[in-house]
Amino acid sequence: MFHEDMKQTDKRIAKSIRISVILLCAAGMLLIAARYAGGFAQWYSVNVYSLITATAGRLSGAAPFSVAEAAVCVLPFIIIADLIRCRKRLREAFSRILLLVSVLFFLYAANCGVNYHRDTFADTEALSGAEFTKDQLAEFCEYIISNLYECGPYPEYPQGSELAGEARKSMTKLSEHEPSLRGYYPVPKQLTVLSGVFSAMGVSGIYSPFTVEANINGEMPDMEKPFTACHELSHLRGYMNEGEASYIGWLACTGSDDQSFKRSGWLIAWVYAGGTLKRVDPERYDSLREKLPSYAVSEIEANDLFWSSHVTKASEIQDRVNDAYLKANGQKGGIQSYGMLTTLMLMHYYSAR
Numbered sequence: 302m303f304h305e306d307m308k309q310t311d312k313r314i315a316k317s318i319r320i321s322v323i324l325l326c327a328a329g330m331l332l333i334a335a336r337y338a339g340g341f342a343q344w345y346s347v348n349v350y351s352l353i354t355a356t357a358g359r360l361s362g363a364a365p366f367s368v369a370e371a372a373v374c375v376l377p378f379i380i381i382a383d384l385i386r387c388r389k390r391l392r393e394a395f396s397r398i399l400l401l402v403s404v405l406f407f408l409y410a411a412n413c414g415v416n417y418h419r420d421t422f423a424d425t426e427a428l429s430g431a432e433f434t435k436d437q438l439a440e441f442c443e444y445i446i447s448n449l450y451e452c453g454p455y456p457e458y459p460q461g462s463e464l465a466g467e468a469r470k471s472m473t474k475l476s477e478h479e480p481s482l483r484g485y486y487p488v489p490k491q492l493t494v495l496s497g498v499f500s501a502m503g504v505s506g507i508y509s510p511f512t513v514e515a516n517i518n519g520e521m522p523d524m525e526k527p528f529t530a531c532h533e534l535s536h537l538r539g540y541m542n543e544g545e546a547s548y549i550g551w552l553a554c555t556g557s558d559d560q561s562f563k564r565s566g567w568l569i570a571w572v573y574a575g576g577t578l579k580r581v582d583p584e585r586y587d588s589l590r591e592k593l594p595s596y597a598v599s600e601i602e603a604n605d606l607f608w609s610s611h612v613t614k615a616s617e618i619q620d621r622v623n624d625a626y627l628k629a630n631g632q633k634g635g636i637q638s639y640g641m642l643t644t645l646m647l648m649h650y651y652s653a654r
Contacts, residue, residue: 310393317396321403328403328410335415342418346539351484353412354537357513358487367490367516369509374494376401405511413510416539422481423545423645433647435582441650442578442589445570448555452564454596458523459561465489468530471557475549482538482549489515489530496520500611505529508536522604527565528554544641547573551646568600573643 335342361368380398387394459467469486476482492499499507499518506517506529515533517526532550540546547569554566571593579586590598 310390314393314396317393317400321396321399324400324403324407328407328414331410332414335418342415343420345415346419350412350416350539354487354513355485357412358485358537361512361514362487367492367509367514368512369514369516370490370492370495372512408511411510412513413508413536413541416536416541419539419541421542421545422479422540422549423648427648428641428644431644431648433644433651435578435585437647437651438574438578438643439582439585439589441647442571442574442586443592444650445567445574446589446592446594448567449564449571449597450594452560452567454564454594456561458526458565459559460523461491462488464491464526464530467557467559467562468527468534468553471527471553471559471562472531472534474558475553475556479552482535484538486534487514487537489517489534491519491526492516493519500607503608503611506533508533513537522600522607524565524568524600524604527557527559527562528569531562542641544645547642548645548649551642552649568597568604570646571597572601572604574646577643 331345335345364371380401383397384391384394458464465488468489472482472486476484496519499505500520504518505521505525506515508515515530515537517529517533521529528547528550530550531553532546535546535549535553538549540549551566551570554562554569557563557566575586575590578589593601
């Protein structure tokens with residue numbers, strides 16, 4: 302009987318290892334093809350990944366909570382319980398852990414890694430040669446201010462399902478003018494249990510390739526939530542570059558039918574463009590900041606206070622890890638790619654004139 306049990310255990314271990322090897326090889330082949338086979342990543346993103354988003358995204362979107370958050374909270378306990386249960390058969394337990402890691406790596410490659418090598422949303426040639434003067438930057442900042450006056454402080458920002466619904470509507474509306482953004486948009490989820498952790502790490506949102514979900518920090522100030530929801534949804538259309546995702550999120554918000562989404566987009570525009578102006582021309586920045594509507598000043602100050610109060614060692618480590626991760630996936634600027642938004646907004650503003 303003992304020997305029979307051992308044989309069955311060995312068979313399960315061998316099967317787990319075989320599946321793990323197959324998944325690891327498949328993931329590796331996908332990533333190699335995406336990086337070196339011209340056109341593969343674009344074809345995959347348009348034809349395969351869009352199908353994954355429409356199917357897996359619908360399944361995870363049906364849950365009223367973030368499936369990714371639930372998994373992060375539950376999986377460690379399942380692994381620990383399995384190790385305890387199999388303490389006399391650790392080889393079997395570790396083979397299952399290897400299988401889990403292999404599944405996660407394959408999901409990352411299939412639902413995220415390949416997309417880093419697809420065609421860009423922005424005109425990279427124009428972007429690389431884009432140069433703007435201080436006067437042009439200041440003019441755009443004045444344009445932001447005029448739009449903030451038009452937006453006004455009301456209505457209040459939507460929450461929960463209303464926020465998710467408006468984000469999907471805004472992205473769908475933008476896709477009417479941007480064919481590459483057309484397709485199904487899963488429901489963006491607000492994190493609850495992990496929001497405090499995300500705040501401590503300085504993270505406003507995250508795309509989960511394992512559950513095909515857009516997740517946003519439910520604890521951060523409301524002014525960032527519409528923009529972040531649209532930013533994360535852009536990843537679900539295969540655009541992984543953070544600067545481009547922010548640009549798409551800004552376009553979706555400022556072009557939205559919802560006034561609070563417009564306000565979020567223009568407030569974020571001021572944070573980025575105004576921050577750039579502050580670095581290159583502090584005096585001009587100070588004079589323009591005095592022209593901001595009072596509600597905008599209040600919201601921006603509250604947002605700054607929130608994030609500055611969460612600057613911790615964890616957030617510094619997360620920045621370094623994220624920087625290394627982005628560079629490893631072809632974003633040479635690392636976390637500096639987030640700052641691409643200002644240049645892209647300026648390009649959009651002056652091309653439309």
